[in-house]
Amino acid sequence: MVAVTSVAAGSANPPEVVTSRASRRRLRPWRGLILAVAALYFVGPVLAAFWFSIHNSHTGIDFHAYTGFFSAQGFGTAFRMSLLLGLATVLITLILMVPTMLLVHLRYPRARAWVETFSLLPLVIPPVALVVGVRDIISFTGEDRFLGTPVATVMNFLQGNQPWLLSLLYVVMALPFTYRALDAGLRGSSVTTLVEAARNLGASWPVVVWRVVLPTLRTSVLNAGLLAFALVLGEYTMAKILNFSPFPVWLARFGDTDGQLQVGLSLLSLALTWVLLLTIAGVAGRAPGTARFPFRRRTS
Amino acid sequence: MTAEPAVATIEGTRVEYLDVTRVFGATRALDGFTLQIEPGELLALLGPSGCGKTTALRLLAGFDQLSSGQLLIDGRDVSRQPVNKRDMGMVFQSYSLFPTMSARDNVGFGLRLRGASTSDRRRRAGELLELVGLSAHTEKYPHQMSGGQQQRVALARALAIQPRVLLLDEPLSALDAKVRTQLRDEIRRIQLELGVTTVFVTHDQEEALSMADRVGVMRAGQLEQCDAPSVLYQRPATPFVAEFVGTMNHLPGVVRDGSTVQVGDQSVPADGQVPLSGTAVSVLARPEAVLVEASVEGDAVVQVATFFGAVTRLRMLRSDGVELLADVSSHRAGELAPGTRVAVSLVDRPVLVRTPSS
CATH class of the missing domain: 2.40.50.140 (Nucleic acid-binding proteins)
Structure with a gap:
């Protein structure tokens, strides 16, 4: 306190600035404590899980949980399915959401409240309720009058027990996150003027979206994609109820035979998500002109 | 600065607003607005906020549709022509450069859309950036340039497509006083050099009076008076103009x-x-x-x-x-x-x- 007083007396800073700095200094130990508690809460279980995955009271430490999963039965198929589902989900989400959000932002701003409410519904409706409803719909046998119509074609496709059905559900499940990510990007950039500038220069709508909007919203688009992808890598309920076996379902089933491998794989999938997140943060954080740029095409 | 135009002159076009009305709900943003702009002329639309000057500009650009009336360019009605087919070059208040493109790419954007070859684009972009005094900044990105430089690039980008009409929507209002004066003089110099018909929207009467061949003073969606700056200043036609100008x-x-x-x-x-x-x-x-x-x-x-x-x-x-x-x-x-x-x-x-x- 003495030091603070002497700084205040000899400083040209106004008193409120000094007070603010002093209170910030007082907060510092609390900050450290809060950070430590949060770290313990989040990192503690991960460390415990890691210890469990490598330690065996009979054989000591071994890393079979991190080396043996390639040979684990069904792993390759399940993981490949999850990756493909993830990619499909990201693709459908972006194709659906980017133009929709752009339309709402540029043309129908009054519809924003409705779209936002709609996008939040998956948080209110439990996945179990959603998937049971979907199961009933796809088991609908239809009526003769639909025969030969697109309705029958769609129903046939859905009833064909295709795992792609899961992607459509994941798109809905990811809505609250993708909406927020894209909305934040649109609100935080001057997309309206950029779109007008591009249109004024003669660009068609597809050119505007591809060359102007997507590069400008790269961070939001990447975030939306990552959130959708992460959701697919961890989603269990829907896949289980609809009798598909992507990575999370396989993981749960595999745990019955080897608990350590199960935990090891859980940690690896967590690490994969983190690596993706950090990569995106690194790429998105770069200013144009400093490195290769996603979506960027040289125009001259 | 340059004795001869560095880029080809643009044939000025005639613009006519004929009894144009634009209604937003209960508000008549433009109300029977009639105005002729001569080829190669720089016309400033001046007026208080909400008088309809920006609406008039946006209608001409094609960003908005008129409720009634006609909008003619060289005698042809363009009221229903989509914005990307109108060949208007617009400079916005907020720079509006594409943040992921360099100055050269920004200027070349419109040319690329018109199918210009890479070498043509580079040459034309280089010429235009030289015209606006930025030949040393062609590879810079918007975030690496000052506001004045960005607005110069925006001007070069708008001119690159050889627009039928150059539209300036308060392009100087975000700049500091010194840069504003410099750029004001440069815009006028370039406009005279190229001979492009220009519509300039501003609420700053000093800008309007010093740059324009004619100034249209607007109020409540209507044109109060459109005359040369000296006439407007010395012989205001209405009490509003007398009060508003000077x-x-x-x-x-x-x-x-x-x-x-x-x-x-x-x-x-x-x-x-x-x-x-x-x-x-x-x-x-x-x-x-x-x-x-x-x-x-x-x-x-x-x-x-x-x-x-x-x-x-x-x-x-x-x-x-x-x-x-x-x-x-x-x-x-x-x-x-x-x-x-x-x-x-x-x-x-x-x-x-x-x-x-x-």
Whole structure:
């Protein structure tokens, strides 16, 4: 306190600035404590899980949980399915959401409240309720009058027990996150003027979206994609109820035979998500002109 | 700066707004707006916020659809033509450069859409960036440039497509005073060099008066007056224009006969239509048309003196309670300090008169 007083007396800073700095200094130990508690809460279980995955009271430490999963039965198929589902989900989400959000932002701003409410519904409706409803719909046998119509074609496709059905559900499940990510990007950039500038220069709508909007919203688009992808890598309920076996379902089933491998794989999938997140943060954080740029095409 | 245009001149086009109306709900943003813009002319639309000047510009650009009326370019109705087919070059208030493209790529964007080859794009972009004084910054990205530089790139980008009309939507309002003045002069120089028809929207009358061939003063969606800056300033057609453009003194006077007005103990010639003799009128006089002399017998007292560089503006109060503004040369300001009693008269040239109801 003495030091603070002497700084205040000899400083040209106004008193409120000094007070603010002093209170910030007082907060510092609390900050450290809060950070430590949060770290313990989040990192503690991960460390415990890691210890469990490598330690065996009979054989000591071994890393079979991190080396043996390639040979684990069904792993390759399940993981490949999850990756493909993830990619499909990201693709459908972006194709659906980017133009929709752009339309709402540029043309129908009054519809924003409705779209936002709609996008939040998956948080209110439990996945179990959603998937049971979907199961009933796809088991609908239809009526003769639909025969030969697109309705029958769609129903046939859905009833064909295709795992792609899961992607459509994941798109809905990811809505609250993708909406927020894209909305934040649109609100935080001057997309309206950029779109007008591009249109004024003669660009068609597809050119505007591809060359102007997507590069400008790269961070939001990447975030939306990552959130959708992460959701697919961890989603269990829907896949289980609809009798598909992507990575999370396989993981749960595999745990019955080897608990350590199960935990090891859980940690690896967590690490994969983190690596993706950090990569995106690194790429998105770069200013144009400093490195290769996603979506960027040289125009001259 | 350059003796000859670095890029090809653009054939100016004629623009006509014919009884154009634009309605937003209960608001008539444009209400029977009619205006002709000559080829190669720089026309400024001036007016207070909400007067409809930006709406007029956006209708011409194609960002908005008119509710009724016609919009002609070289005699052809373009009212229903989509924005990307109109060939208008627009410079926005907020720079609006594509953040992921370099200055060269920004300028080349419109050319690429028109199928220009890479070498053509690079050459044309280079020429235009040279025209706006940025040949050393072609590879810079928007975030690496100042506001003035960004706006120059935006101007080059708009000119690159050889627009039929160049549209400037308050392009200088986000810049600091010095850059604003520089860029103002450059825009005018380039516009004269290329001969492109230009519509310039601004709420800054100094900008409008100093840059434009003609200035259209707008109010409540209508055009009050469209004339050369000097005409607008010296002979405002309506009380609104008189008030809005520059500063105006209102002095009580009485019409003496068909051509003179009595203002205090001075008789001055009247300009334009004059009411009947004996009618009480308001005499309009610019601050520079008011003569001030220090005099112990004068009937006004200097209240405030504001230094503007070459001139000093005096605010004076007459004994009858009328306030007056006068611009005097700053080297005389010392003898006309606040508190000085002064004699005030009008320069002996025709003045505008208004009846209180007009």
